[in-house]
Amino acid sequence: MADKTHIIESLKKQIEDFKSQAVIEKVGKVLEIGDGIARISGLSDCMASEMIQFENGEIGVALNLEEDSIGAIILGDYLGIKEGDTVKTTGQILQIPVGDNLVGRVVDPLGNALDGKGEISTKQFLPIEKIAPGVITRSSVNQPVQTGIKAIDSVIPIGRGQRELIIGDRQTGKTALAIDTIINQKGLNMKCVYVAIGQKESKVSKIIAKFEETGAMEYTTVVLAGASDPASLNYIAPYSGCAIAEYFMDKGEDVLIVYDDLSKHAVAYREISLLLRRPPGREAYPGDIFYLHSRLLERSAKLNKENGGGSLTALPIIETQSGDVSAYIPTNVISITDGQIYLEADLFYQGIRPALNAGLSVSRVGSAAQIKAMKKVAGKLKLDLAQYRELAAFAQFGSDLDEGTKKQLERGKRVVEIMKQDQYKTVEVTKQVIIFYALGQGLLDDIPVDKIKEFEDKFYEFLDVQASDLLESIKTEGDLTKKIEETITKTVNDYKETLDYLIVKE
Amino acid sequence: MKKIKAKIYAQVLYQLSCETDDLDSVLANFVKLLVSRNQLSLINEIINDFKQIYNKNENQVDAQVVTPFALDKNTKHLIEDLIRQMNTVKKVELTEIIDKELIGGLVVNFDDTRIDTSIKKQLSLLKNNIK
Numbered sequence: 002m003a004d005k006t007h008i009i010e011s012l013k014k015q016i017e018d019f020k021s022q023a024v025i026e027k028v029g030k031v032l033e034i035g036d037g038i039a040r041i042s043g044l045s046d047c048m049a050s051e052m053i054q055f056e057n058g059e060i061g062v063a064l065n066l067e068e069d070s071i072g073a074i075i076l077g078d079y080l081g082i083k084e085g086d087t088v089k090t091t092g093q094i095l096q097i098p099v100g101d102n103l104v105g106r107v108v109d110p111l112g113n114a115l116d117g118k119g120e121i122s123t124k125q126f127l128p129i130e131k132i133a134p135g136v137i138t139r140s141s142v143n144q145p146v147q148t149g150i151k152a153i154d155s156v157i158p159i160g161r162g163q164r165e166l167i168i169g170d171r172q173t174g175k176t177a178l179a180i181d182t183i184i185n186q187k188g189l190n191m192k193c194v195y196v197a198i199g200q201k202e203s204k205v206s207k208i209i210a211k212f213e214e215t216g217a218m219e220y221t222t223v224v225l226a227g228a229s230d231p232a233s234l235n236y237i238a239p240y241s242g243c244a245i246a247e248y249f250m251d252k253g254e255d256v257l258i259v260y261d262d263l264s265k266h267a268v269a270y271r272e273i274s275l276l277l278r279r280p281p282g283r284e285a286y287p288g289d290i291f292y293l294h295s296r297l298l299e300r301s302a303k304l305n306k307e308n309g310g311g312s313l314t315a316l317p318i319i320e321t322q323s324g325d326v327s328a329y330i331p332t333n334v335i336s337i338t339d340g341q342i343y344l345e346a347d348l349f350y351q352g353i354r355p356a357l358n359a360g361l362s363v364s365r366v367g368s369a370a371q372i373k374a375m376k377k378v379a380g381k382l383k384l385d386l387a388q389y390r391e392l393a394a395f396a397q398f399g400s401d402l403d404e405g406t407k408k409q410l411e412r413g414k415r416v417v418e419i420m421k422q423d424q425y426k427t428v429e430v431t432k433q434v435i436i437f438y439a440l441g442q443g444l445l446d447d448i449p450v451d452k453i454k455e456f457e458d459k460f461y462e463f464l465d466v467q468a469s470d471l472l473e474s475i476k477t478e479g480d481l482t483k484k485i486e487e488t489i490t491k492t493v494n495d496y497k498e499t500l501d502y503l504i505v506k507e
Numbered sequence: 508m509k510k511i512k513a514k515i516y517a518q519v520l521y522q523l524s525c526e527t528d529d530l531d532s533v534l535a536n537f538v539k540l541l542v543s544r545n546q547l548s549l550i551n552e553i554i555n556d557f558k559q560i561y562n563k564n565e566n567q568v569d570a571q572v573v574t575p576f577a578l579d580k581n582t583k584h585l586i587e588d589l590i591r592q593m594n595t596v597k598k599v600e601l602t603e604i605i606d607k608e609l610i611g612g613l614v615v616n617f618d619d620t621r622i623d624t625s626i627k628k629q630l631s632l633l634k635n636n637i638k
Contacts, residue, residue: 015637023624024632028616043619089621 031055031086032070037231038276039073041088047071050130052091057081060111061088062095062233065277072277074233076111095130097241098123099248104192107209107223110234110241115225116209127248129240133299140305145370146257146314149185149427150178152357152420155379155437156386157342160370161255161312162303166334168319168326169344173356175318177424178342179259180208182316184217185427186257192249193221194258196242199235199265202227211425235269243300246313250302253309258301262318263294267330284329294330295337326361340364353421359386373480374434381441382416389413408446415445418453431475432461438481439493452502460496468492513549516541517556521564567598570617573625575609590617 029043039061047053053061053073059082065072075082097112100123107116114121142160159165167175183193195212197205205225212218222245226238239260246256260266267290274287282288294317301315317338319331324346326335335341340363349356371379388409396402396410419440422428428436436457439445448456464472471488478485497503516537523533541547562568570590572578578586587599594617610626 012637016633019633019636021629021632023622024628026621026623027619028621029619045619087621 026089029053029071029088029090031082031084031088034079034082034084036276037075037079037233038273039075039079039082039088040070041073042070044071044088044090047090048094050095052093052095053088054091055082055088056086062237064273065279074236074273075231076233076237077231079231094128095237096126096128097244098125099127099245100125103222103245104220105218105222107225108245109230110224110226110238112241112245125248127244129237129244130296131244131247131300133296134302134304134308138304138308139302140310142303142366142370144255144303144312145367145372145375145430146182146191147185147189147430148178148182149429150181150355151422151428151433151436152355152359153178153342154371154430154433155375155382156359157340157357157362157364158367158371158375158379159314159316159340159364160303160367161314162301163340163364163366163370164298164301164315164317164338165364165367166317166319166338166341167344168321168331168335168341169356170321170324170346173344173346173349174354174424175320175344176204176208176261178344178355179261179316179318180211181425181427183212183221183257183259184215184425186220187216190255191220192246192254192256193217194224194242194246194256195221196224196226196239196258196260198226198238198260198262199228199230199269200225200261202229215425232269232272235266236273239263239266239297243297243313247300250304250311250313251309253304253311255312255314257314257316260297260315260317262320263334264320264330267293286329290330291333291337294334298334298337339366353417354424355422357420360390372430372434374475374478374485375430375437377481378434378437378441382437385409385412385416385441389416411446411450412440412443414450415440415448415453418450419445419457421454428461429472431472432464434475434481435464435471435489435492436460438486438489442490444490444493444497447503448497448500449502456500460493463496463499464492467495510546511544513552514556516546516549516553517560520553520557521560562600565598566596567600568594568596568617569600569602570615571602571604573604573606573609573614573616575605575607575611575625577605578603578613586613586615590615593620594618 027044027046029041031039032042033040044053047063047066049063049066051063053063055061059075059077059079061073061075063071063073098121102121102123106114106118106121108121109115112121142162144161146159146161148154148159153159167178169175183195186193195208205227209223212221224238224242224245226234242258242260246258249256267286270290270293271286275281275285279287298315298317301313303312304310317334319334321328321331343358343361344356345358348358389412392406392410393413419436445453471492474485520537524530527533541550568590572586583601587601590599608627612625614625615622
């Protein structure tokens with residue numbers, strides 16, 4: 002009862018406070034409407050990428066400003082808009098709500114909640130398009146992003162503020178890599194934004210369920226533009242996600258953003274451009290398709306101390322068609338990013354998962370950010386892997402190999418085996434260091450290749466129970482001292498003594 | 508034969524209408540020209556563009572006032588004065604439309620601008636304000 006009177010009182014107050022006033026608006030008329038594009042006359046003082054409002058409340062964005070008409074995209078349902086409808090300007094560049102409230106939520110590219118957990122109330126708005134931080138405000142990449150994926154953290158390390166492309170055919174585990182990385186950020190002081198562009202909503206709902214199950218949703222925002230959403234929403238989705246992420250970066254926090262995927266983004270932009278009658282170029286993409294992605298990815302940065310020291314790490318995903326990395330969009334994005342992780346269908350079907358092609362994958366800046374201990378073990382690992390690849394090719398022809406070559410091949414097989422990793426099973430960096438050290442020192446050479454996986458899984462459990470001091474000391478030290486090296490060797494040997502398949506062999 | 512745009516036709520027509528006294532024959536010839544060039548379908552566009560060009564050159568503006576009931580002369584003059592002040596034009600061509608849905612107040616449209624003082628608008632603003 003008290004509630005009711007309270008509501009009535011507050012309504013009365015709001016009505017009393019309301020001041021009536023004459024409204025002066027700038028209006029235009031819809032000349033042409035179709036395919037999510039409107040051509041509007043009037044609105045002579047409309048700004049580029051200004052929000053405009055149609056009669057039925059839908060928001061549009063002015064993209065083409067011509068002599069006596071403007072071309073606009075409609076963000077949402079364009080079916081209710083008719084020719085002759087009035088359109089008014091809002092005087093605001095396209096902006097979305099940002100803030101701490103967005104963490105743990107699923108939103109559309111305009112910042113509206115999609116998860117049914119109620120409205121998101123934030124005070125701050127940021128424009129979705131923003132000029133990237135300049136050279137003066139940046140510092141070099143010096144902190145690692147722990148992806149929890151052994152093959153990446155060792156050979157193609159990613160630093161905070163880096164842009165690392167994940168590229169590969171469909172069904173090669175591109176999204177899986179990105180999801181694992183987000184899940185692994187738990188407790189690592191990282192905010193995450195997952196931007197789904199033109200993805201199947203069933204797939205996204207699966208991903209969100211996984212995030213919730215693993216607790217990753219506590220620090221993650223999902224921006225969703227589904228396959229059935231209009232191209233205009235797909236087009237602005239990555240910029241919205243970036244604006245949400247930049248809010249945290251500007252506060253001095255570290256943020257990881259995944260754009261899944263930019264090839265669909267390019268396709269959405271191509272659709273809009275062609276409908277706006279901009280001239281098509283190669284593969285019918287418009288002339289500014291490179292700028293479309295470069296201005297987005299340049300917004301990833303590691304800021305220097307004076308600017309808060311925040312960082313924005315981007316993991317864009319590109320889907321190739323039957324392994325063709327020399328198509329237009331893949332080459333563009335490869336040249337913009339600081340390295341790429343190349344996933345191959347052949348490797349995937351051979352059972353090497355993640356199906357990472359170590360030869361074509363690179364990280365141009367990440368090695369500066371690796372912790373010292375990892376740097377030490379990774380050097381040896383890379384060498385073993387490279388030698389194995391060279392030898393494996395001609396080892397198929399004959400069996401008469403000298404002792405050294407045989408040893409090298411055996412080592413290589415184990416390296417490949419260790420690099421395999423199941424989905425959702427990320428490995429802490431300390432454990433990675435230990436296993437790679439053991440591998441490099443030849444401590445695993447007497448374990449049969451088909452037992453490596455079993456050995457590894459059980460060994461991690463053993464480390465958790467028996468050698469938590471060792472894990473702790475690597476974490477605090479960050480480096481491999483003589484003492485730690487000795488302890489690792491001892492721990493591995495201790496563990497090996499408990500294995501029955503080793504004892505039986507002897 | 509290159510198609511000529513409606514805007515260019517309108518400009519030419521305006522220039523001709525300034526220079527000649529015999530507007531009827533100019534118009535007749537103009538329509539014949541459009542027919543011979545197969546562009547008679549542009550006629551509506553040409554009329555619109557012509558209006559704009561004419562208004563611009565004669566320094567006048569087309570305005571529209573929407574009210575729930577008919578206005579008296581004085582009020583109309585006041586509105587015309589207001590538009591003249593806001594737009595710095597000499598002449599205002601005012602058309603009146605009656606729309607009961609506004610309930611009260613009036614709406615003035617000219618060029619890209621709309622001044623809305625209607626009760627309908629105030630109510631919708633109030634609706635947006637109450638949460």
